Every structure is written in structure tokens, then in C-alpha cells.
Amino acid sequence: MVYNGVLSTFPKEIRLFISTFVIILxxxxxxxxxxxxxxxSTTPAGIEENYLGNEEDExxxxxxFKKGDREMLTIVHTHILSMSxxxxLLGGLVWLTRLPKKWKLFLTIEPFLSVVLTFGGIYLMWKGISWFKYVVIFSGILMTLTYTCSAALVLWQCARPSRK
Structure with missing residues (x-):
């Protein structure tokens, strides 16, 4: 099945629909x-304070205050489901772009690993493994970079139709 670069061959209206979706997303x-x-929550101390509280800091x-069990499970549950x-959806669009397969594989698999590391890391940090705050920052940055690259790639190829 040939799917590499098929996105730019879609009719203008479908590319506009996809572009609008990616922009709103x-x-x-x-x-x-x-x-x-x-x-x-953009620093290790800030992440820790956000989930573990700062009651002792005068x-x-x-x-x-430290988040409760139900609140933490809700945060982890909803973020893992929605981010997945x-x-x-964005990964499906990336597979339709013209790009080497290795890059597509990275852009579509890495975010899932980052979602687990980010929100699993937040949970483990909350459970007492404080060094996970560094994993959370690294995986969150990587997730944001792959999202940005994927969205930009899809928008770029929707804006530039292939010339037949």
C-alpha cells in the first residue's frame, strides 16, 4: 500500500479540513x-511543589497542598487517555506525509512513550520517588517537540499540494 506523500494529493477541501483540525488541536x-x-510547573522544584504541596515553606x-489519591488518579487517567x-490522530496524519519511514516511526511512537513517562513519572514522583521530576521534564519537552514537528509537517504538506 502506498501512503507516503498521499496527504498532499488530497483535494483542497480535505486538506483545509485537516489543517483546521490540526490548528484547533x-x-x-x-x-x-x-x-x-x-x-x-516548569522547573523540578515547581513540579514537585505542584503535586506534593508546599505547606512547610513559610x-x-x-x-x-499535596494532591489526594483521587485527584492524582484523575489527572493521570484523563491525561493518558486524551493525549493518547x-x-x-496526529500520528495517522503524519503517516500520510512525505517523509522517510524512520522519521515517521519516531514522530508517531515517541509521543506515546513520553505520555507514559510524563504522567507515570508525575505519579511516581507523587508516590515518593522524587528524582522522577527530571524524567517528567525531559519527557514533557520531548513530547512537545515531537508534537510541534508533527503538526508543522502536516500543516506544511496540506498547504503545499503535490504537482501531478
């Missing part, structure tokens, strides 16, 4: 990153 994805920035300007769907 990206607004949602990057809004999530703004939320992370807003909660000061100089804290905003009091944060996001990367499944």
Missing part, C-alpha cells in the same frame, strides 16, 4: 502548556 495543546507555566506566597487520542 494545537491551540488546545499549547493552551495546556500555558496552564503548566501558570502553575509554575515563605511561600501561594499555599499549595491526540497522538493517535
Amino acid at each position: 494545537s491551540i488546545g495543546f499549547f493552551t495546556g502548556l500555558l496552564f503548566i507555566k501558570e502553575t509554575d 515563605e511561600a506566597t501561594v499555599m499549595k 487520542m491526540i497522538f493517535f
Whole structure:
């Protein structure tokens, strides 16, 4: 089955539909990153404080409490499910672009590993394995980079139809 580069051969209307979807998906994805920035969870200490609280820090300007069991399970559950769907849909579009198979494989498999490492890492850090905060940062950055590359690739190839 030939699928490499088929995205750019789709009719203009379908490419517009796909582009609109990827743009709206990206607004949602990057809004999530703004939320992370807003909660000061962009540093190892910030991640730890966000999930484990800061009750013992007398100089804290905003009091944060350790998340409860139900809250943590809800965070992990909803993020793993929703991020898996996001990367499944975007990955399906990546496989229709013109790109070497090894790059497509990386762009479509890596995000799933990052989702497990990021949200599994948050859970394990919350359970007391504090060094996982570094895994969370690394996997979160890698997930964001692969998302950005994949979305840009799909949008680029939707905007530039193949010349038959």
C-alpha cells in the first residue's frame, strides 16, 4: 500500500479540513502548556511543589497542598487517555506525509512513550520517588517537540499540494 506523500494529493477541501483540525488541536495543546507555566510547573522544584504541596515553606506566597489519591488518579487517567487520542490522530496524519519511514516511526511512537513517562513519572514522583521530576521534564519537552514537528509537517504538506 502506498501512503507516503498521499496527504498532499488530497483535494483542497480535505486538506483545509485537516489543517483546521490540526490548528484547533494545537491551540488546545499549547493552551495546556500555558496552564503548566501558570502553575509554575516548569522547573523540578515547581513540579514537585505542584503535586506534593508546599505547606512547610513559610515563605511561600501561594499555599499549595499535596494532591489526594483521587485527584492524582484523575489527572493521570484523563491525561493518558486524551493525549493518547491526540497522538493517535496526529500520528495517522503524519503517516500520510512525505517523509522517510524512520522519521515517521519516531514522530508517531515517541509521543506515546513520553505520555507514559510524563504522567507515570508525575505519579511516581507523587508516590515518593522524587528524582522522577527530571524524567517528567525531559519527557514533557520531548513530547512537545515531537508534537510541534508533527503538526508543522502536516500543516506544511496540506498547504503545499503535490504537482501531478
